[in-house]
Amino acid sequence: MDASDMHERRFHKKAELLRSPERIALLEVDRVVRSCLEGLSIQSVLDVGTGTGVFAEAFARQRLAVTGIDPNGELLALAWRYVPNADFREAAAEELPFEADSFDLVFLGHILHEADDQRQALSEARRVGRRRVSVLEWPYRREEDGPPLEHRLRPATIEKLATEIGYRQVERGQLTHMDLYHLTP
Numbered sequence: 001m002d003a004s005d006m007h008e009r010r011f012h013k014k015a016e017l018l019r020s021p022e023r024i025a026l027l028e029v030d031r032v033v034r035s036c037l038e039g040l041s042i043q044s045v046l047d048v049g050t051g052t053g054v055f056a057e058a059f060a061r062q063r064l065a066v067t068g069i070d071p072n073g074e075l076l077a078l079a080w081r082y083v084p085n086a087d088f089r090e091a092a093a094e095e096l097p098f099e100a101d102s103f104d105l106v107f108l109g110h111i112l113h114e115a116d117d118q119r120q121a122l123s124e125a126r127r128v129g130r131r132r133v134s135v136l137e138w139p140y141r142r143e144e145d146g147p148p149l150e151h152r153l154r155p156a157t158i159e160k161l162a163t164e165i166g167y168r169q170v171e172r173g174q175l176t177h178m179d180l181y182h183l184t185p
Contacts, residue, residue: 015078018052026145026177027109027136033058035173035180036105036134046103046128048093048121049111053079056086059107067103069096093121101130109136110146113153123165126185133167135181139174155179 017023033055036042043065047056050068052075060066060083068083069091070076076088091097093108093115106129108121115121125133138146140154155172162170162183169184 015052015075018075019054023145024054027054028175028178029054029058031175032109032134032136032178032180033062036107036132036182037062040104040131042104042131044103045105045107046096046098048096048106048108048125049114050079050088050109051075053083053086053088055107055109056088057083060086067098069093092116094124095120096124096128098128100127102128104131105129106133107136108134110138112137112158113147113151118153118157119161119165122161122167122183126165126167126183129185131185133183133185135183137179137181139177139179145177 045059045064045066047066047068050056050070053068056066056068056079066083066086068079068086068088071090071092073090076090079088089097093111094117106125108125112118112121112135135158138152140152142149158181159170167183167185171182173180
């Protein structure tokens with residue numbers, strides 16, 4: 001059993017679904033990346049829960065140094081095919097294998113709701129992030145797409161956790177189909 005099998009809420013479907021045109025449109029990848037970079041000088045990005053590298057690829061197109069982590073080695077192998085210049089490592093959000101302040105931006109794309117310990121995942125992101133931690137999550141409502149409601153996070157939960165952990169600023173933006181939070185370490 002690999003690390004991805006041990007976690008109930010982790011992605012267990014076919015990897016191709018992560019790169020379907022419908023999903024890419026739903027994620028508004030380019031809009032999310034622009035928002036994450038807005039107003040800051042960003043050189044390095046950690047994509048936590050990178051999966052097949054959809055966001056890692058978009059960040060790499062911005063000529064940024066991209067590192068991606070995921071507990072699923074099979075997904076990482078696919079990510080490497082799409083983003084050969086990125087550094088991909090097998091790891092979980094709750095235990096990032098990097099020194100403090102290693103990245104200008106830490107991006108958690110649809111991963112916080114899957115974390116075994118959301119507080120620890122946000123703490124680790126804050127520890128390794130220098131300028132911004134951005135969290136993309138499904139809105140807290142029942143929908144055909146995405147996880148069931150009981151796996152989604154209420155905005156107040158994310159905001160409370162971030163404040164308790166010590167993020168200096170917490171901003172929530174609503175996209176067409178997603179919520180995007182910018183947290184200042």
